[in-house]
Amino acid sequence: MKKTSKRGMVIRTIVLAVLAIAFVMPLVWMILTSLKNTNEVFAVDYHWLPSKFRWDNYKTVWTNDSMSMTRAFANTLFITIVSVIGHLIVAALAAYAFAKVDFKGKNVIFMLFLASMMIPSQATIIPRFMMFKSIGLYNNLWAVILPGWFSTTAIFMLRQFYMGLPDDLMEAAKIDGAGHLRIFAQILTPLTKPAMVSLTVLACISSWNEYLSPLIFLVKENLYTVSMAIRWYMLDDSQRYELTMAAATCSIVPIIILFLFSQKYFVEGIATAGVKG
C-alpha cells in the first residue's frame, strides 16, 4: 500500500512538473529574448539562449529618455499606493457601518452597492471620461486612482469580517465612553489585519496591472504607467523586441516578489472571496 502511494506521488509530480514547465515557458522565452540583441531575436537559425547575456537592454529601458521605465515605475507606484490606501480606508469605514452601526436606510444602501457589482466598469467609462475631462483630470494620475477607491468586493469582505467580531468588545468600550470612531480605529480594525492584508495584496496587483484607464486618461508620455510603457516599446518604430521584453519582464518581477512575501494571505484572500463569498 505504502509503496504504490509513493509511486503515485512520483508520477503525479512528474506530470505536474512537465505541465508547469510548459506553463512558464512563454515567460522563460520572454526573459531570454530580453537578453538578446535585435539580430538574434529574428535569426533564421534560431537559438533559445542569447550568445551573450545583454543586461544592457535593461539599462536602456530604465534610462531611455523617450520612454524611461524609471518614470513609468514611479507613476505606477504612486497610483498603486494611493489607490490601495484610499480603497482600504473607504471600504473599512463603510464595512464597519454596515456591520456594527444601526442606521436608517443601511440595507438599501448595501443592496445598491451589491447590485452595482453587475455594472461592468467598461460600461461607465464614457461618462467618466467626459467628467474627468471637464474637471481637468484628463492627463492626471488621479483619473486612474479615484475609481479604485470604491470596491464592493472589499466592502463586502470586510463587512463579513467585522460581523464576525463579538459585540462584547464594542459594548465594553462603549461603557468606557468610547465613540464609534475610537471603537473602529483602535479596537476593531486592528483585529481585521488578515483580511486587510489580503485585500491590500489583491488591490496592489490590480492597480499595478491596470491598462484601460491609463490608456484612456494618460496620454502624455511622462505620465505613462508600466503597462503603457510596454505598449510604447511594442509600437515603437525601431521595433526592438528585446526592449519590449525587458520592459515586460520588469513589470512582472515586482508582482512576483510581492506574491512570494504574501503568499499565505494572498491565497486565503482569493479563496475566501471565492469559496465563502
Add this chain to the structure above:
Amino acid sequence: MKNRNRLKQNENLVGYAFVMPALVIFIVLVAFPFVFSIFLSFTDWNFLSGFKGIRLVGLENFRNLATDRTFKMALKNTFIYAIATVPTSILFALILAFMLNNKVYMKKILRFAFFIPYISNAVALATVFKFMFREDGVVNILLQSIGFSNLPNWMADTQFNKIPIILLLIWTAIGYELIIYMAALQNIPRDLYEAADLDGATAIQQFTKITFPMISPTTFYLVVVRLISAFKVFSSINIMTLGTAARGNASMVTEIYSNAFSGYKFGFASAEAVVLFAIILGVTLLNFWGQKKWVHY
C-alpha cells in the same frame, strides 16, 4: 425616551458619516455614469462638438447596431472567446487542483508556476504571445522543428487569428481558478472518501459522486465570475491586434473603446455599452436560474 431618541439619531449620523466616502464615490463614479451611459445610448453625440451637440435620436443607435457589421462581428467574437475559454480553463484548473491536492513533491513551487500568469501584467503577457505567434516567431519555429510545414501567419490569417488569443486567455485564467478549487477540495471531509473506499467505490465513482457535487457551488461561482470577465475582455485583445492588418478579432469592449475614443461616437458606443451590460446581466441571471439543476449546497 428622549434620551433614547437622541441616541438613535446619533447612530444614524455616525452611520452616514462612515458610509459617506463610499457613497459619494459610488454616486459620482458608478451610479451617475451608469445612468448617463443609458441616456447617451439614446443620443447622437460626437464628444468633440461639446454638450450642445447632444441630440436625442430615440432607438436609432440600437437599430444601427442590429445592422452594423463590425458590431455583430465583435459580439460573435466575444461569445466565441467566452465559450472557448471558460469551460476549458475551468476543467483544466479542476484537474490540476485535483492532482495538486493529492500528495506531490514541491507542491508550493508547482502551484506557484501555474499561478504566475494570473498575477502578471496582461499587457506584458499579450506582447509575449504576440511576438511568439509571429509568422517567423518561435511557435512556428518549434512546429517546424517537429515536422509541420506551411505554417500560418497566426495573427494575420482570419482562420487562425483567434487561436493565440484563446490560448492566452486560458493560460491567464487558470491560476485563479486553481487556487479556488484547491481551497474547495480541502473543504471536502476526508471521511466521505474513506466510507466510499470501504464500500468499494472506484476512483471515478468517487469523483462523480463525491467530489463533483461537493464542489459544485465553487464551479458555479467560477462559471459566473469567469463568464462576466470573459465578456469584458479588453487588454489582451487590444494589444494582440494593435498594428496588425486583420481586424477580425475585436471583442465588445475593444469595439466600444475604438468607437468612443478613436471616433468620439459617444452615443453609438454607449449603446454598445448598454448591450454589453444587458448581456452580462442576462448571462448571470441565466446562470442563477440554471444552477438549481446541478449545484448542491
